[in-house]
Amino acid sequence: MRVLVDVTHPAHVHLFRHAVEAFRERGHEVRVASREKDVTTDLLDAFGIEHTVLSRKRSGATGVVREWSTRGARLARLAAGFRPDVVLSRLNPASAHVASLFGVPNVVFHDNEVAGLLDRVTAPFAEVVATPAAFDRDLPTEHVRYQGFHELAYLHPARFTPDADRLRAAGVDPAEPYSVVRLVAMDGHHDAGSDGFSQGALAALVEGLDDHGEVYVSSEADLPGDLAAHAMPVPAEAMHDLLAFADVYVGDSATVATEAGVLGTPSVRYNPLDTEMGNFASLAEYGLVQSTQSEREAVETALGLAADPDAGRRWRRRRRDLLADNIDLTSFVVELTEEVAAS
Structure with missing residues (x-):
């Protein structure tokens, strides 16, 4: 055909x-x-x-x-x-x-x-x-x-195996703690009425995560000068390798939050819209993605996970449950x- x-x-x-x-x-x-x-x-x-x-x-x-x-x-x-x-x-x-x-x-x-x-x-x-x-x-x-x-x-797992060597080639040590932050432009048809993270909340988030290791920020818009040092170190096609080895993900992207969750990476999603998708109700049942409409709560939750040495182990166990139930x-x-x- x-x-x-x-x-x-x-x-x-x-x-x-x-x-x-x-x-x-x-x-x-x-x-x-x-x-x-x-x-x-x-x-x-x-x-x-x-x-x-x-x-x-x-x-x-x-x-x-x-x-x-x-x-x-x-x-x-x-x-x-x-x-x-x-x-x-x-x-x-x-x-x-x-x-x-x-x-x-x-x-x-x-x-x-x-x-x-x-x-x-x-x-x-x-x-x-x-x-x-x-x-x-x-x-x-x-x-x-x-x-x-x-x-x-x-x-x-039938389609993807994280590549640690690809990260090392980009200067990222997958054995060391680091966090990933994703910011979307909020100009999609389903984003009307939302401005994403405020500058103050974003600064508090990056500063707090930086106490626990490197912070890598992926953004659809140009990063402001004070965040330029945190720009993505890998090409777009290696984003999932970066997510897979991260200690925590936080951002306002629904897709990347889900990707982190199904990879077993502790995931926090800031959702400023007064709407919700069935996917996130399901992911919440597995305990893989924590969603909130409060940017303050998103920051606090992400910082708590970054400081929790057992969070990764819990998420990997929850991921096994998800993979057993889904195709x-x-x-x-x-x-x-x-x-x-x-x-």
């Missing part, structure tokens, strides 16, 4: 990259459409995945409309030449609309109950939408639930896509 995979965000690269490899190993032809947002194309290049850039992220309501209109037209041209049997994407209106236009099924993976308008203009056009079992509502199309998380498509998602992505394309 011919599979068109649409990738518009760095997290989507990780979600689908092993599936792309598996499709090709199984004799399928794959075409990847990409978008210039953050490190999306850098990751695709680093993993050796050929791709066609169709658009770049624009800011403001007018910019967003212009980008997605252009992207839809370019994706339609790509589909016309490739003639896919199935389109695979994360929640993405351009993919759903183009697939519908060409009369081919769109398989959508989705895990965010607060996607709002994006959800409403995408899901009705999809052939099937697959979500984690913890997804806390029903969708207006065929809705398949699986026992797992998007992050287990690439961080399940290697890549295998499910491949099987579901093949099933839908053949029907």
Whole structure:
């Protein structure tokens, strides 16, 4: 079969990259459409995945409309030449609309109950939408639930082994204590009304963590001068190696909080929005991610974990419980896509 995979965000690269490899190993032809947002194309290049850039992220309501209109037209041209049997994407209106236009099924993976308008203009056009079992509502199309998380498509032990040598080559000693802080730009459709960590809270967090070892800060925006010394020491494709050996993670990124949790790294998520996702209710049951709407509580919790010599052991035990209950998602992505394309 011919599979068109649409990738518009760095997290989507990780979600689908092993599936792309598996499709090709199984004799399928794959075409990847990409978008210039953050490190999306850098990751695709680093993993050796050929791709066609169709658009770049624009800011403001007018910019967003212009980008997605252009992207839809370019994706339609790509589909016309490739003639896919199935389109695979994360929640993405351009993919759903183009697939519908060409009369081919769109398989959508989705895990965010607060996607709002994006959800409403995408899901009705999809052939099937697959979500984690913890997804806390029903969708207006065929809705398949699986026992797992998007992050287990690439961080399940069947797919990922942390590479200590890669860290050492970047000057990071995985045997020494260190913390990872992640800051997002808070400009996503689901981030409306949030400013993320305040400068005061961020300064207190980094200063406090620095008492317990190195602090590495990953940010979608440029770091202020006083944090420049804490900039990420590894390339984007090595972020998960850095997370896996960290003593604590704290940040306002939902994805990275989940990644840290499923890797068994003590994880604190600052969630300033008055909404919650089913994934985090499930992760809280395992004790793998601690979420709070209070930045003061996020800072205090992270500092407490950094000072706790037994925290890592507890998280590793909890991770074993999670892995016993949840699937290697890549295998499910491949099987579901093949099933839908053949029907």
